[in-house]
Amino acid sequence: MTDITPILSAPSVSIVVPAFNEIEVLPAFHRRLSDVMGRTSLSWEVVYVNDGSTDGTLAALEVLCTTDPRVALVNLSRNFGKEIALTAGLDHARGTEAIVVIDVDLQDPPEVIPLLIAEWRRGFDVVYARRRMRQGETWLKKATAAAFYRVMRRVSDKVEIPADTGDFRLMSRRALEALLALRERHRFMKGLFAWIGFPTTGVLYDRAPRAAGTTKWNYWHLWNFSLEGLTSFTVAPLKVATYLGLITAFLAACYGAIIIFRTVVWGNPVAGYPSVMVVVLILGGIQLVTLGIIGEYLGRVFNEVKARPLYLAERFLPSRYDATENPG
Numbered sequence: 001m002t003d004i005t006p007i008l009s010a011p012s013v014s015i016v017v018p019a020f021n022e023i024e025v026l027p028a029f030h031r032r033l034s035d036v037m038g039r040t041s042l043s044w045e046v047v048y049v050n051d052g053s054t055d056g057t058l059a060a061l062e063v064l065c066t067t068d069p070r071v072a073l074v075n076l077s078r079n080f081g082k083e084i085a086l087t088a089g090l091d092h093a094r095g096t097e098a099i100v101v102i103d104v105d106l107q108d109p110p111e112v113i114p115l116l117i118a119e120w121r122r123g124f125d126v127v128y129a130r131r132r133m134r135q136g137e138t139w140l141k142k143a144t145a146a147a148f149y150r151v152m153r154r155v156s157d158k159v160e161i162p163a164d165t166g167d168f169r170l171m172s173r174r175a176l177e178a179l180l181a182l183r184e185r186h187r188f189m190k191g192l193f194a195w196i197g198f199p200t201t202g203v204l205y206d207r208a209p210r211a212a213g214t215t216k217w218n219y220w221h222l223w224n225f226s227l228e229g230l231t232s233f234t235v236a237p238l239k240v241a242t243y244l245g246l247i248t249a250f251l252a253a254c255y256g257a258i259i260i261f262r263t264v265v266w267g268n269p270v271a272g273y274p275s276v277m278v279v280v281l282i283l284g285g286i287q288l289v290t291l292g293i294i295g296e297y298l299g300r301v302f303n304e305v306k307a308r309p310l311y312l313a314e315r316f317l318p319s320r321y322d323a324t325e326n327p328g
């Protein structure tokens, strides 16, 4: 976006790499990436995003920048989190044809990139890398991840978020432009990647365990991440209020009718109980339904403020009818 080097012609492929306290793996990553990309016939650059690291990652990246002309660096002012770091990198990627997103920790092997490129050359706009198995991850993490994908698939109708995929993927320039048109603040990248559509395919790969360093994700983060995914991508939780309200109101009305019936037929020894109970139940039901209605409107406001484009056309073929050639 901000083109500081207008004289240079842009490379065809950009590799975007968010990095947060990754000094231990950075040199190995860069070496492997350079090896792999050097063997392709494409011109390429790598855009590192330093996401507020506190361990010398920035210094290492600055050195890389001066020694390797293919390295670009976006240094964020503090730690913004991976999703935002990724967006910053994508904003600054100059690749004219394709953009690859990859983690620095070598869990996503750079050797897979040529496979992504091959699929892209066959005409796919989005090629995601899909983990064949999750090595070095506990069964708990696998199980929670599986549950998360299942829930997401159920609640986000139409938008299909592929399971077992991270952010490791290749996007064509036009798919990237589409993604960058989504400027919402709560960025659930997996969802946004899926939302843009375009011809998409996946490539299977074995996800390695982290080469060095530690993951920045603990269960608390993952839980928050899932909440972020659910709440920023669907209004399903708001709809829960509506249905809960309707069910409660219905049950309350039934119970109220029973109380009234019993009181009329047999009377009730506790003075005031039937009237109070009926009023409480009716009011409670009305309140819940009203909350649900407010929730529905809130959901609409929420969707509007995201200001997403209504649709993205993959292509438009205009009619070639010429009125001057066919008068009348």
Ligand code: UDP
Residues within 6 Å of the ligand: 017, 018, 019, 020, 021, 022, 051, 079, 080, 081, 082, 085, 102, 103, 104, 105, 107, 214, 215, 216, 217
């Ligand atoms: N990352 C980042 N900012 C953060 C946390 C992580 O830029 O606040 C980067 C990190 O350097 C790595 C990628 O995001 O390149 C994935 O992070 P990590 O390996 O910790 O996540 P996991 O692979 O365990 O999901």
Ligand code: MG
Residues within 6 Å of the ligand: 103, 105, 107, 210, 215
């Ligand atoms: Mg990782």
